[in-house]
Amino acid sequence: MSRDHILANLRTSLASNRPWLEEVSRAAPHAPPPFVHPPAADLVAQFCEELAKLEGRAYPVADAEEALEVIGRLLDERNARHVLAWDLAQIDLPGLAALLAGRGVSLLDAAVQGPGRKERLQTLEPVPVCLSGVDCAIAESGSLVLRHGPGRPRLASLLAPTHIAVVRRSQLVRGLGEALALLRERHGAALFDATSHLTLITGPSRTADIEMTLSLGIHGPPEVHVVLI
Amino acid sequence: MSTHTLHFFDRVDTALHDATLRTALDRATTRFVGNRAGAIGALSDADGLRDQARALRAQALSRLDELLERLAARVEARGGHVCWASDGEEAKRYIADLARSRGVRSIVKSKSMASEEIHLNEALERAGVEVVETDLGEYIIQIAGETPSHIIAPAIHKTREQVGALFEKHLGMPPTTEVPPMIRAARQALRQRFLRADMGISGVNFGVADEGAVVIVENEGNARLTTSVPRIHVAIMGIERIVERLEDLAVMLQVLARSATGQKLSVYTSIISGPARPGEADGPEEFHLVLLDNGRSQILGGQYAEALMCIRCGACLNACPVYQSIGGHAYGGVYSGPIGAVLTPLLQPDLPDHHLLPHASSLCGACQEVCPVRIAIPDLLLRLRADAVKAGKFHPIEKTAIQGYATMMNNPAIYRAGGTFARLGARLLRRKGRIRRLPPPLHLWTRGRDFPALPAQTFSEWWEARERQRQSG
Numbered sequence: 001m002s003r004d005h006i007l008a009n010l011r012t013s014l015a016s017n018r019p020w021l022e023e024v025s026r027a028a029p030h031a032p033p034p035f036v037h038p039p040a041a042d043l044v045a046q047f048c049e050e051l052a053k054l055e056g057r058a059y060p061v062a063d064a065e066e067a068l069e070v071i072g073r074l075l076d077e078r079n080a081r082h083v084l085a086w087d088l089a090q091i092d093l094p095g096l097a098a099l100l101a102g103r104g105v106s107l108l109d110a111a112v113q114g115p116g117r118k119e120r121l122q123t124l125e126p127v128p129v130c131l132s133g134v135d136c137a138i139a140e141s142g143s144l145v146l147r148h149g150p151g152r153p154r155l156a157s158l159l160a161p162t163h164i165a166v167v168r169r170s171q172l173v174r175g176l177g178e179a180l181a182l183l184r185e186r187h188g189a190a191l192f193d194a195t196s197h198l199t200l201i202t203g204p205s206r207t208a209d210i211e212m213t214l215s216l217g218i219h220g221p222p223e224v225h226v227v228l229i
Numbered sequence: 230m231s232t233h234t235l236h237f238f239d240r241v242d243t244a245l246h247d248a249t250l251r252t253a254l255d256r257a258t259t260r261f262v263g264n265r266a267g268a269i270g271a272l273s274d275a276d277g278l279r280d281q282a283r284a285l286r287a288q289a290l291s292r293l294d295e296l297l298e299r300l301a302a303r304v305e306a307r308g309g310h311v312c313w314a315s316d317g318e319e320a321k322r323y324i325a326d327l328a329r330s331r332g333v334r335s336i337v338k339s340k341s342m343a344s345e346e347i348h349l350n351e352a353l354e355r356a357g358v359e360v361v362e363t364d365l366g367e368y369i370i371q372i373a374g375e376t377p378s379h380i381i382a383p384a385i386h387k388t389r390e391q392v393g394a395l396f397e398k399h400l401g402m403p404p405t406t407e408v409p410p411m412i413r414a415a416r417q418a419l420r421q422r423f424l425r426a427d428m429g430i431s432g433v434n435f436g437v438a439d440e441g442a443v444v445i446v447e448n449e450g451n452a453r454l455t456t457s458v459p460r461i462h463v464a465i466m467g468i469e470r471i472v473e474r475l476e477d478l479a480v481m482l483q484v485l486a487r488s489a490t491g492q493k494l495s496v497y498t499s500i501i502s503g504p505a506r507p508g509e510a511d512g513p514e515e516f517h518l519v520l521l522d523n524g525r526s527q528i529l530g531g532q533y534a535e536a537l538m539c540i541r542c543g544a545c546l547n548a549c550p551v552y553q554s555i556g557g558h559a560y561g562g563v564y565s566g567p568i569g570a571v572l573t574p575l576l577q578p579d580l581p582d583h584h585l586l587p588h589a590s591s592l593c594g595a596c597q598e599v600c601p602v603r604i605a606i607p608d609l610l611l612r613l614r615a616d617a618v619k620a621g622k623f624h625p626i627e628k629t630a631i632q633g634y635a636t637m638m639n640n641p642a643i644y645r646a647g648g649t650f651a652r653l654g655a656r657l658l659r660r661k662g663r664i665r666r667l668p669p670p671l672h673l674w675t676r677g678r679d680f681p682a683l684p685a686q687t688f689s690e691w692w693e694a695r696e697r698q699r700q701s702g
Binding site: 002003005006009011013014015016018020021022024026027028029030031032033036037038054110112113117121122125138141142143149150153158175177180181183184194195196197199200201202204205206208209210211212217218219220221 | 260277281285290297301313314319364365385387388419425448449451453458468477478479482498509510520
């Protein structure tokens with residue numbers, strides 16, 4: 001009932017103002033720019049620099065082996081016995097399962113749905129490290145783009161004080177426009193069929209709500225580590 | 230302290246005499262203005278991007294009926310529920326009924342101006358549900374029993390000492406004036422609220438019609454937790470906050486973050502389409518989208534339709550010399566600053582003195598200058614002033630004064646006599662080149678500011694002297 005009422009109001013309103021709105025709409029092109037800053041020569045360097053400005057850490061490495069070394073060190077430094085992670089197949093880093101097993105690091109069961117949800121959430125809460133892949137990463141803003149859905153829990157980049165993300169050089173794009181175009185190209189109209197939650201992460205959680213003092217990690221991870229292969 | 234029962238002039242007075250507030254406003258707005266200017270300046274084509282943002286807002290509004298229907302249909306196709314709410318009462322009833330029917334006892338909320346607009350928290354608390362604001366600034370003002378004073382920095386008027394005292398009382402933390410322990414205490418306390426909550430309520434920055442998705446931007450992660458942890462997610466969206474395509478976000482998100490805080494992108498952007506999919510480990514089992522009209526569908530047809538382009542970045546607040554001096558609370562409504570002076574009379578017409586808000590502007594144009602979608606705010610303020618006068622909402626003295634002014638300007642002899650009289654009076658009142666207090670009814674002008682003393686010579690005297698000199702020289 002309210003639906004019809006609101007729609008009828010909108011139509012009456014648009015009868016008088018649509019011509020003006022259409023004129024404003026035509027005043028500029030609609031196609032989004034692929035990126036908005038002067039293009040950098042080296043996307044890896046740009047990504048690392050932007051992430052560093054946000055207090056995130058990037059580790060450009062040569063290969064999977066070196067990536068595993070970095071991840072192993074980060075886990076050791078945090079004395080991590082558990083991690084909350086994407087399905088390892090979705091992270092696509094050969095040797096990751098062996099690395100975790102070798103250190104006695106167990107993968108927590110991320111499933112919280114159904115009865116007992118709050119108890120399972122409490123079990124996940126103390127986890128020291130989150131581990132995920134990405135769908136792409138944006139060089140000019142230092143952002144990670146993650147499609148969440150089956151095998152890719154949302155909390156696996158959110159709950160713990162440390163988030164480690166594995167990114168391939170081939171996943172780097174210049175700007176947000178390019179990132180969204182890439183997702184569209186890969187998934188077409190079905191982008192949100194398996195994805196319930198598309199998340200852009202641009203550095204560690206931050207707030208300036210107390211006297212404009214910048215503080216990290218108020219709710220999300222205070223530490224974001226990006227291993228860039 | 231609630232300042233809302235006071236008259237607008239008294240609220241302004243209170244704000245102007247609050248030294249702590251002035252310092253906080255100075256610090257915050259200076260920082261925001263600088264950050265924004267830097268971020269916009271670094272763009273390859275800032276003007277082009279803003280033109281695009283404006284065009285996209287106009288395009289979405291020109292087909293708002295069709296886009297909302299598409300958005301609703303696609304949300305439902307993904308298993309979500311949609312509530313079309315004509316006003317705040319309907320929205321509140323829907324959410325309160327939902328909470329009751331699902332046995333919800335505890336709710337976590339992330340930032341939502343629409344929910345502030347309809348006073349959702351009070352309604353839910355009356356229904357016996359506990360509601361916790363989780364954005365740090367919102368949490369601080371919630372435990373202080375206040376309302377937001379800035380769209381994106383709701384607690385900028387609080388000092389660290391005040392926050393420390395609040396946390397000592399409400400979180401039982403040891404007394405401190407250091408920010409890091411406060412952040413840790415808040416994280417710990419609020420994290421438990423998330424894990425125990427039955428429902429999460431969020432706002433919406435943009436609805437994406439084609440995808441049946443809602444977009445939420447934030448820096449803290451509280452909106453991600455709100456929309457991912459509890460069993461039920463309710464998103465409240467003003468019906469005008471829509472784009473057609475996902476790709477449009479590549480324009481809108483870029484101007485939003487840069488205008489708001491000077492960031493290239495906010496830390497977290499969540500694009501959410503319906504509830505969790507089958508086989509998904511986490512995320513809500515239920516998703517509800519509340520489409521809030523509350524007057525917007527009517528505004529779209531009138532002379533203030535342009536105000537619906539607003540993307541709530543807060544840049545006009547920071548740039549406004551009036552906001553910089555009085556802060557957000559003085560405006561009395563949920564929306565403050567220049568755009569608040571436009572939106573409050575339109576969206577919160579019950580506020581008794583809302584017609585005075587459009588006068589809280591010098592019409593300097595700084596707001597339009599920084600607006601990412603170039604809303605002609607000064608024009609809208611002028612139209613609102615005219616509307617208020619037509620509706621008879623003006624002080625009788627104001628009318629007499631304007632009539633007197635008109636007579637004077639049409640009659641050189643009276644004008645000269647008036648000038649001489651005013652200068653005589655001003656000489657008597659002058660202290661160190663300024664006048665601190667004018668006699669009634671002009672005392673209203675000097676309640677919160679000084680009046681410059683008048684020069685000894687009038688412009689016409691100066692001009693005549695100059696002409697005489699030219700002719701003789």
